[in-house]
Structures are given as C-alpha cells and as structure tokens.
C-alpha cells in the first residue's frame with residue numbers, strides 16, 4: 001500500500017510503498033477514505049511522543065470501510081463504514097471495565113503506538129470495543145474530522161466541563177479543537193467567548209455560536225477582558241491551544257468554583273506550565289484534563305449531529321491528497337488555517 005513514512009524525527013516524510021496490514025484476531029483492517037491533519041501528528045513527527053518507534057506512519061483521525069476482520073471479531077464485517085476514537089481501549093483493564101476507555105491502561109493509538117492512517121489501509125485492534133458505525137448520510141471527510149478534535153471537545157465540554165445552559169464558557173484558541181468546543185458549548189446553551197490572535201478565526205467563531213470575541217494580540221489583559229464580559233469570570237474555561245500563557249489565562253479567568261479543562265497538548269517547553277495555585281485554592285477551582293472520548297459516547301454526539309444541533313461539516317477545512325500530506329504535516333507546527341484539513345484522495 002501507499003503510505004506517508006518518516007524514518008527520523010523532524011526529517012521530511014516521504015511517500016513509500018509498504019506491506020498491507022493484516023488484522024489482529026480481535027482487530028480489523030480499514031480502507032482509509034479520509035484522514036484528518038492534526039497538530040498531534042506534528043508533535044509525533046517532531047519526536048515529542050515517546051510511544052512512537054521508527055520508521056513510522058502518522059495519522060489518527062480516520063474514517064473508512066472495513067475490508068478484513070479477525071476471527072474473534074463479532075460486531076463488524078467487511079463493507080461497514082466506520083470511524084474510531086484516537087485512543088483505542090483494550091476493553092479488559094480496570095479503566096475500560098469502568099467505562100473509561102479514553103484512559104485505558106493498555107491503549108493503542110493509531111499513528112502513535114502503531115502505524116496510522118496516512119496510508120491506504122490501517123489496522124485497528126479491539127474492534128468490537130472501539131469501532132463506531134457512521135450514519136449513511138455522513139461524508140467520510142466529516143467523519144474523519146470528528147476523530148480527535150471534535151470528540152475531544154465534546155467530552156471536554158459535556159462530560160468533563162459539565163457545561164449547563166446560561167453559563168459563560170471561555171475558549172482559548174480557535175483551531176480545530178477550539179472551534180469544535182465553541183459549536184458544542186453553544187449548542188448546550190452556554191454563552192461562549194472565543195479568544196484567538198486572528199480576527200479571521202474570531203469572525204468564524206462568531207458565525208458558529210460565540211457571543212463575544214477577544215483578539216488576544218490587541219488586548220493587553222485577556223483575563224481582565226473575560227471577567228468584564230462575564231461580570232466576574234467564566235464558569236467553565238478551556239485551553240484549546242496548549243500553551244503556557246493560554247493555560248494560565250484559562251485558569252485565571254474563572255469565577256469562584258469555576259472549571260478549567262485542558263485539551264491543547266502541553267508538550268516540549270510547555271509541559272510544566274505555571275498555574276495560579278493560590279487562586280485554585282481560594283476560589284475552589286477545578287482543573288481537569290480531557291483525552292479523547294469513548295466509542296460508546298459517540299451515540300449522543302451523533303444524535304446531535306443528525307438533528308442538526310451540531311454541524312461538524314462546517315469545520316472541515318481544506319481537502320488534500322496523500323501526496324500533499326508530508327508538506328501539510330510539517331506545516332502543522334505553525335498556526336493552522338480555518339477548520340480541520342482532511343486527506344480525501346489516496
């Protein structure tokens with residue numbers, strides 16, 4: 001099969017012909033029809049993720065068609081249209097047994113712990129636990145765009161952030177994660193403030209539900225601005241970028257008993273950020289991480305998509321070919337264009 005391969009961290013990936021994958025006994029092989037471009041792939045390529053061994057095929061936001069299933073798979077067969085969360089749970093450990101596959105002790109991650117979906121085919125283990133059936137009307141590009149950022153934002157806003165109607169929600173960073181969070185939080189009835197460095201992204205944030213915007217490049221004190229707009233601070237706030245300053249602001253702009261959810265990856269120089277811990281205690285703030293979403297929780301999100309409350313297709317950005325993926329991957333270290341780029345031609 002054709003795949004994007006890198007042999008050394010930080011070196012230009014190339015298109016190569018590599019052996020087709022075989023399904024594990026409890027796994028499937030999926031013909032990839034669409035795969036999203038994500039900053040996590042850039043981190044992996046840069047060598048920020050210890051789970052990767054070389055040579056490596058990146059890609060973890062995928063949708064496609066099952067072409068082969070192992071003998072132990074009972075729920076899936078060739079021809080079914082599917083997607084999969086980026087954290088693939090083993091189905092047997094304590095966390096999986098308690099319903100928390102997103103933090104499975106033995107999780108595999110396509111594109112990190114195994115070869116990923118920047119390829120014509122990808123193997124996914126533990127298929128019965130992890131595959132999600134796609135509604136017939138959903139395009140593969142939209143389904144791939146859910147894989148990481150949209151589902152992570154759904155869990156961050158709904159399950160971890162516990163947003164309720166009428167609350168103020170601040171979203172720091174309007175890349176794929178941030179825009180997803182804005183759409184989801186406003187569908188949940190919250191008043192959302194979008195914060196970013198570019199007016200273009202903020203204008204798009206307003207279109208998909210933000211009621212207020214802050215351009216952080218023109219605002220000397222973002223925390224103060226959030227407090228003014230919200231009359232005292234946000235109830236829930238999210239760092240969707242993953243940077244020491246956005247993480248700090250997202251905690252510092254909360255009102256008493258507010259909830260911060262960290263979704264943007266904090267890697268490399270940002271791995272150990274400063275936290276206003278004095279305020280965390282005095283205000284009884286909550287700080288939570290959010291890491292993907294369990295396959296069984298897709299159902300609720302898919303219903304909101306089916307009824308038109310959520311429109312993830314609006315967040316699909318440019319569509320490119322696999323041949324263009326190496327250059328696009330290397331560019332992900334900079335700021336993304338609007339929406340989620342997707343490889344749709346292989």
Ligand SMILES: [Zn+2]
Nearest residue numbers: 090093096104
């Ligand atoms: Zn597990």
Ligand SMILES: [Zn+2]
Nearest residue numbers: 038040148149
């Ligand atoms: Zn991703």
